[in-house]
Amino acid sequence: xxxVRRAAYGVRPVTSIDDSDPLFIQSIGRxxxxxxxxxxxxxxxxxxxxxxRCGIGKSAVQRVVHTLRHLGYVERAxxxxxxxxxxxxxxxxxxxxxxxxxxxxxxxxxxxxxxNVRERVDLSLRDGLRLVYASRLQSKRETFFATLVGQSVPxxxxxxxxxxxxxxxxxxxxxxxxxxxxxxxxPRTITEPDAIRRQVCQARDNGYALALEQVLVGEVAxxxxxxxxxxxxxxxxxxxxxxxxxxxxxxxxxxAPLAVEAAGAISRL
Amino acid sequence: xxxVRRAAYGVRPVTSIDDSDPLFIQSIGRxxxxxxxxxxxxxxxxxxxxxxRCGIGKSAVQRVVHTLRHLGYVERAxxxxxxxxxxxxxxxxxxxxxxxxxxxxxxxxxxxxxxNVRERVDLSLRDGLRLVYASRLQSKRETFFATLVGQSVPxxxxxxxxxxxxxxxxxxxxxxxxxxxxxxxxPRTITEPDAIRRQVCQARDNGYALALEQVLVGEVAxxxxxxxxxxxxxxxxxxxxxxxxxxxxxxxxxxAPLAVEAAGAISRL
DNA sequence: ACGAGCGTATCGCATAGCGATATCAATACT
DNA sequence: AGTATTGATATCGCTATGCGATACGCTCGT
Numbered sequence: 001x002x003x004v005r006r007a008a009y010g011v012r013p014v015t016s017i018d019d020s021d022p023l024f025i026q027s028i029g030r031x032x033x034x035x036x037x038x039x040x041x042x043x044x045x046x047x048x049x050x051x052x053r054c055g056i057g058k059s060a061v062q063r064v065v066h067t068l069r070h071l072g073y074v075e076r077a078x079x080x081x082x083x084x085x086x087x088x089x090x091x092x093x094x095x096x097x098x099x100x101x102x103x104x105x106x107x108x109x110x111x112x113x114x115x116n117v118r119e120r121v122d123l124s125l126r127d128g129l130r131l132v133y134a135s136r137l138q139s140k141r142e143t144f145f146a147t148l149v150g151q152s153v154p155x156x157x158x159x160x161x162x163x164x165x166x167x168x169x170x171x172x173x174x175x176x177x178x179x180x181x182x183x184x185x186x187p188r189t190i191t192e193p194d195a196i197r198r199q200v201c202q203a204r205d206n207g208y209a210l211a212l213e214q215v216l217v218g219e220v221a222x223x224x225x226x227x228x229x230x231x232x233x234x235x236x237x238x239x240x241x242x243x244x245x246x247x248x249x250x251x252x253x254x255x256a257p258l259a260v261e262a263a264g265a266i267s268r269l
Numbered sequence: 270x271x272x273v274r275r276a277a278y279g280v281r282p283v284t285s286i287d288d289s290d291p292l293f294i295q296s297i298g299r300x301x302x303x304x305x306x307x308x309x310x311x312x313x314x315x316x317x318x319x320x321x322r323c324g325i326g327k328s329a330v331q332r333v334v335h336t337l338r339h340l341g342y343v344e345r346a347x348x349x350x351x352x353x354x355x356x357x358x359x360x361x362x363x364x365x366x367x368x369x370x371x372x373x374x375x376x377x378x379x380x381x382x383x384x385n386v387r388e389r390v391d392l393s394l395r396d397g398l399r400l401v402y403a404s405r406l407q408s409k410r411e412t413f414f415a416t417l418v419g420q421s422v423p424x425x426x427x428x429x430x431x432x433x434x435x436x437x438x439x440x441x442x443x444x445x446x447x448x449x450x451x452x453x454x455x456p457r458t459i460t461e462p463d464a465i466r467r468q469v470c471q472a473r474d475n476g477y478a479l480a481l482e483q484v485l486v487g488e489v490a491x492x493x494x495x496x497x498x499x500x501x502x503x504x505x506x507x508x509x510x511x512x513x514x515x516x517x518x519x520x521x522x523x524x525a526p527l528a529v530e531a532a533g534a535i536s537r538l
Numbered sequence: 539a540c541g542a543g544c545g546t547a548t549c550g551c552a553t554a555g556c557g558a559t560a561t562c563a564a565t566a567c568t
Numbered sequence: 569a570g571t572a573t574t575g576a577t578a579t580c581g582c583t584a585t586g587c588g589a590t591a592c593g594c595t596c597g598t
Contacts, residue, residue, distance in 0.1 A: 023547085025336040025586065027296035027555070032340045038364040046575060059557055062577080067294040071301045072396070073361075078370055078497070082575090085365040087396050090403065092342075093362040094419030095307040096354040101347055107413040115409060127341070127356050134359065135416065138406060140384065144376040147404065149418050150363030228347070292578085294555070296586070315544060328588055331546080350544090350596095 027064075030056060034064050035073065035085065044082030093149070100125075102226065102234060103134055106266045110137060110237070113262040117239055117255050120146065123226075124160050125235035127152070129180050131160045134235070153215050156180040157190050159223030160236030162209035165200045167225050167233040173200055188213040208256045210248065218243050220251050224263035237263045296333075299325060303333050304342065304354065313351030362418070369394075371495065371503060372403055375535045379406060379506070382531040386508055386524050389415065392495075393429050394504035396421070398449050400429045403504070422484050425449040426459050428492030429505030431478030434469045436494050436502040442469055457482040477525045479517065487512050489520050493532035506532045 033054045037045060045053070051061040065083060068074040072088030097103050106123050114121040114137040124131035130152040138147055145151060155161035156177055165173045174193075182191040190196055203209035209223040221240040225233040239255045302323045306314060314322070320330040334352060337343040341357030366372050375392050383390040383406040393400035399421040407416055414420060424430035425446055434442045443462075451460040459465055472478035478492040490509040494502040508524045 021339075023332050023335045024339060025296050025300075025332050026584090027294050027586085028300045028333065028336045029340065031294075031297045031300070032342070035361055035364075038368065039360060041364070041368065044368065048575070057557060059559095060555080063292050063294050063555075064297065066292045066577090067297045070290075070293060071298065073301070077368075084368045085361055087365065087394060087401055087403075089358060089361040089365050090401050090419035091308060091421075092304055092354050092358040092419075094417055095304075095310070096356065096358050097417055097419070099307065099310065099313065099346075099353045104413060107416060111407070111411055111416075114407075125356060132356055132359050134356075137416070138380070138383075142380055144373060147376060147380075147406070148363055148366055150359035150361075150366070152360075296554085317544070326588060328590095329586080332586075335546090 030060060031064050031068060031073075034061060034068070038085050044077035044084045046082045050083070097134065100134070102228070102266065106135065106226070106237075109262050109265045110135060113237070113239070113258060116258055119239055119241040119255070122160075122238040122240065123235065124153070124238065126155065126164055126233065129155055129176060131155055131158060131164070131236060139241075154180055154182075154185075156182060156196055157185070157211075157214045159209045159211035159214070159221040159240075160225075160238050161223070162196075162199050162203045162211065163223035163225040163236045164233040165196075166203035166209065167227060167231060170197075173197065185215050186213050186217050188217075190214065206256070207260055210252050210256075212248055213243070220246060220248050222252060222256050222259050224256075224259045226263050227267040227269055229268070231269055237266070299329060300333050300337060300342075303330060303337070307354050313346035313353045315351045319352070366403065369403070371497070371535065375404065375495070375506075378531050378534045379404060382506070382508070382527060385527055388508055388510040388524070391429075391507040391509065392504065393422070393507065395424065395433055395502065398424055398445060400424055400427060400433070400505060408510075423449055423451075423454075425451060425465055426454070426480075426483045428478045428480035428483070428490040428509075429494075429507050430492070431465075431468050431472045431480065432492040432494040432505045433502040435472035435478065436496060436500060439466075442466065454484050455482050455486050457486075459483065475525070476529055479521050479525075481517055482512070489515060489517050491521060491525050491528050493525075493528045495532050496536040496538055498537070500538055506535070 033056065034050055037050050037053045047061055047065060048058065050065065051058045054061075065074055068086070069083075073086045074083050075086040076082075077084050102125070103123065110121050110123055118139065120139040120142065121137045122133050123135040124133045132152040133149055136147060136149060153161070155164060165176060168176075177193050177196055184191055190199065199209065207224070211221045211223065213219055214221070219240055220243050221238050223236045223238050226235050226237060228234045237259055239259050241251055302325065303319055306319050306322045316330055316334060317327065319334065320327045323330075334343055337355070338352075340355075342355045343352050344355040345351075346353050371394070372392065379390050379392055387408065389408040389411065390406045391402050392404040393402050401421040402418055405416060405418060422430070424433060434445060437445075446462050446465055453460055459468065468478065476493070480490045480492065482488055483490070488509055489512050490507055492505045492507050495504050495506060497503045506528055508528050510520055
């Protein structure tokens with residue numbers, strides 16, 4: 001399996017700081033911008049790097065970082081060179097997960113599913129053009145990134161995303177396809193609009209979606225949508241395995257029904 | 270096993286908003302205060318609840334929440350009543366985990382450890398008086414809370430905490446004991462300073478710490494410190510099992526050496 | 539049908555945050 | 569070793585900005 005290069009796909013850039021909105025507090029927007037800079041950072045960043053990368057004056061960054069540091073949202077790097085995000089974010093993430101009723105009720109279902117399939121089981125939630133992994137249960141052998149909560153993948157080309165799109169109107173699907181920047185992640189990533197639409201249709205027929213090496217080379221994944229109020233898809237369950245161990249159709253026959261059942265148990269129409 | 274009641278133990282309250290610090294940006298502090306309100310919330314909160322709970326004017330809260338909402342750090346609750354933390358925090362948590370070299374290099378080691386022990390394996394990082402779980406690998410049967418990244422436990426009474434304290438000076442240990450509010454979490458939680466000190470001494474001798482039902486009834490846990498620059502303990506590895514399955518000393522004999530080895534592989538003196 | 543409570547909007551004033559600049563410390567370079 | 573470069577910290581005046589107080593419309597619950 002090949003390492004995923006980027007930290008996250010389609011991470012929404014900080015919602016454009018809206019100057020016209022009189023309610024929007026600029027300082028908080030700045031803080032968010034500063035934190036967002038780390039989304040595509042591979043190492044700790046200095047004040048100047050932060051300043052240039054987000055087009056804010058150095059003084060402002062100085063005070064923002066100072067403040068965030070006091071609050072625990074930014075830390076100095078291990079070797080005292082530059083800054084990294086702080087541990088305090090984990091507290092807020094915990095609150096997010098705790099207070100999300102979907103995740104709470106999904107948890108036992110996922111654990112049960114995991115017990116039965118003995119492959120990787122994930123729960124992702126939709127956020128615009130991407131699915132964000134909110135809960136991950138590892139299989140025996142895993143990579144570092146496959147254990148990380150917060151990882152996100154595009155809707156338009158992944159098993160979960162297909163499953164989600166299967167429950168959206170055609171024009172919503174088209175909208176997603178159009179607005180996504182469809183750069184192939186693996187050689188087999190589907191980027192053609194028509195091919196995507198065909199996959200979506202197939203997912204509508206089956207009640208689940210199958211994806212081959214869309215994000216990770218050598219990976220086969222099944223996605224099933226989780227539905228909320230009025231049948232709107234909120235996210236998806238994924239079961240993922242290795243093509244080295246499984247024939248795609250065997251994988252599918254064996255695990256799709258279980259995944260569908262699990263997703264049904266979590267959905268609340 | 271008994272459900273953990275509080276969301277997190279010893280979560281540091283938002284570092285007192287320092288009025289005297291001229292560099293501190295008040296608005297960001299307010300935003301942090303607002304987010305911190307969710308730490309001890311069991312349900313979505315309304316604007317008024319947030320306002321009263323953090324002693325800020327209603328108008329301020331209104332704008333802060335409005336802003337945070339635009340940024341994705343706050344969402345409306347599922348049923349459109351009240352607010353909850355937003356999914357955007359997952360992005361920052363991911364950056365935190367990604368950019369933390371300790372976690373990155375720990376990951377394969379933990380997976381290997383997990384493979385060998387087949388019990389729950391956790392990695393926690395120290396943040397003041399608490400250990401925050403940063404990486405969690407589940408065993409077969411788990412509770413919801415045992416899967417959550419961001420959960421935190423007190424240093425003074427847990428296996429990981431004992432292991433950490435074993436690498437601190439006596440006065441630092443005393444300081445931790447003193448500053449912790451030592452409310453028993455289970456009936457067997459050790460809260461007596463002398464008893465704690467004895468446990469720490471034992472951990473010093475053994476190179477690991479054993480904890481029985483300190484946080485969860487029916488749980489046995491081994492903690493081993495992870496050391497950084499100059500031997501300072503940065504966090505700990507935990508191996509946790511059920512007393513229904515294991516005799517404490519058997520558990521210990523069997524897994525302690527493996528945990529110690531793993532911790533050694535992660536440490537960087 | 540009515541009231542309580544929640545979210546939204548407006549506006550003037552005072553303050554809080556930004557830009558520009560300077561200083562000190564530590565690392566990189568020759 | 570001496571210097572140049574880059575990073576972090578500090579200061580200060582001006583103006584934009586965020587807060588308080590208040591008022592309005594809306595949806596629930598009884």
